[in-house]
Amino acid sequence: MSVGIGIIGTGVMGAEHARILRHETPGAHLVGIFDADAARAEAVASGATVFSDPHSLIGSDRIDAIVIASPDATHASLTRACIAAGKPVLCEKPLASSAADALDVVQAEVAFGRRLIQVGYMRRFDPGYREIKRVKDTGGLGEPVLLHNVHRNVRAPEWFTGPMAVTNSFVHEIDASRWLLGSEMISAHVEAGSGGEPLMITMKTDKDEIVSTEVFVNAGYGYHVHVELVGRQGTVSLAPASLTLLNRDGAARHSYPDNWVPRFEEAYRRQMAEWISAVKAGVSVGASAWDGYLASAIAEQIAEALAGNGVARLKYGPRPSLYD
Ligand code: ISE
Numbered sequence: 001m002s003v004g005i006g007i008i009g010t011g012v013m014g015a016e017h018a019r020i021l022r023h024e025t026p027g028a029h030l031v032g033i034f035d036a037d038a039a040r041a042e043a044v045a046s047g048a049t050v051f052s053d054p055h056s057l058i059g060s061d062r063i064d065a066i067v068i069a070s071p072d073a074t075h076a077s078l079t080r081a082c083i084a085a086g087k088p089v090l091c092e093k094p095l096a097s098s099a100a101d102a103l104d105v106v107q108a109e110v111a112f113g114r115r116l117i118q119v120g121y122m123r124r125f126d127p128g129y130r131e132i133k134r135v136k137d138t139g140g141l142g143e144p145v146l147l148h149n150v151h152r153n154v155r156a157p158e159w160f161t162g163p164m165a166v167t168n169s170f171v172h173e174i175d176a177s178r179w180l181l182g183s184e185m186i187s188a189h190v191e192a193g194s195g196g197e198p199l200m201i202t203m204k205t206d207k208d209e210i211v212s213t214e215v216f217v218n219a220g221y222g223y224h225v226h227v228e229l230v231g232r233q234g235t236v237s238l239a240p241a242s243l244t245l246l247n248r249d250g251a252a253r254h255s256y257p258d259n260w261v262p263r264f265e266e267a268y269r270r271q272m273a274e275w276i277s278a279v280k281a282g283v284s285v286g287a288s289a290w291d292g293y294l295a296s297a298i299a300e301q302i303a304e305a306l307a308g309n310g311v312a313r314l315k316y317g318p319r320p321s322l323y324d
Contacts (some may be wrong), residue, residue, distance in 0.1 A: 006032040006063040009070030010044040076101040095292030102293040119292035121175040126267035141231025150226040152219035163303035222256020290323035
């Protein structure tokens with residue numbers, strides 16, 4: 001059986017998900033598209049039905065599962081509509097634009113009684129991140145003590161407002177750090193450079209590990225994501241993600257992409273393939289709604305700390321048994 005997919009939102013990520021589904025994902029086919037900008041939806045549709053509103057797409061009996069890639073503020077209500085329709089959903093990060101809204105989605109899924117939501121924290125599917133996790137999980141570093149993350153964008157997207165460097169960008173490192181270490185974050189400290197960036201965020205985990213992250217969304221030179229895990233017996237880090245090394249004029253040059261789509265191309269592909277297999281098998285993979293809630297709840301508290309004294313004792317409720 002081929003899974004019929006609907007995509008809501010055809011900006012950078014929605015268009016990329018449509019491309020991956022169409023050309024690189026056996027076992028699924030693109031049935032329908034919705035975007036608030038109908039011309040943009042038409043441009044991506046090429047044969048798929050363009051719906052005039054997201055709710056008729058979610059309700060269509062030709063659509064088995066939904067990808068949500070619309071603006072952050074719409075994620076929670078659309079995800080709840082998918083739960084109400086009993087359909088699996090791959091929702092782009094963040095799960096919601098506030099912790100309260102993300103918790104509301106979690107509660108809706110718990111009331112439904114079965115996991116339907118995967119949040120698009122795609123670093124969990126990146127071959128380099130997976131190798132770091134494998135090395136750590138097989139004891140190759142000894143006891144982990146420190147995780148260094150770097151998250152640099154060429155420039156902030158024009159739709160970035162307020163603390164989105166935390167709630168839209170840094171959420172990735174919250175999720176990746178929890179997943180890599182298998183730890184929960186308990187406190188945080190944040191400092192901003194002059195003019196508001198870069199941000200330097202330090203978190204402490206429930207196993208006393210330190211997680212440091214630089215977030216610099218206007219770094220200028222390229223899209224650059226890095227991570228190094230330090231253990232008592234060694235360290236493991238991502239190798240340069242560049243496809244080539246150019247030797248010229250007395251220098252060796254790796255190249256950087258302009259944004260996350262080429263950098264995480266393989267992660268997006270694997271994320272889609274594993275999501276489709278999980279939908280078929282009725283199981284779940286990747287970041288759950290609970291993981292999505294925690295990323296948003298921690299980000300919100302760090303954004304508040306950024307506007308205050310820089311310190312946060314992180315608070316969140318107990319994990320429902322659905323996510324054990
Ligand atoms: C963007 O929305 C993403 O998800 C990218 O992966 C991230 O690196 C970027 O900072 C975000 O704005």
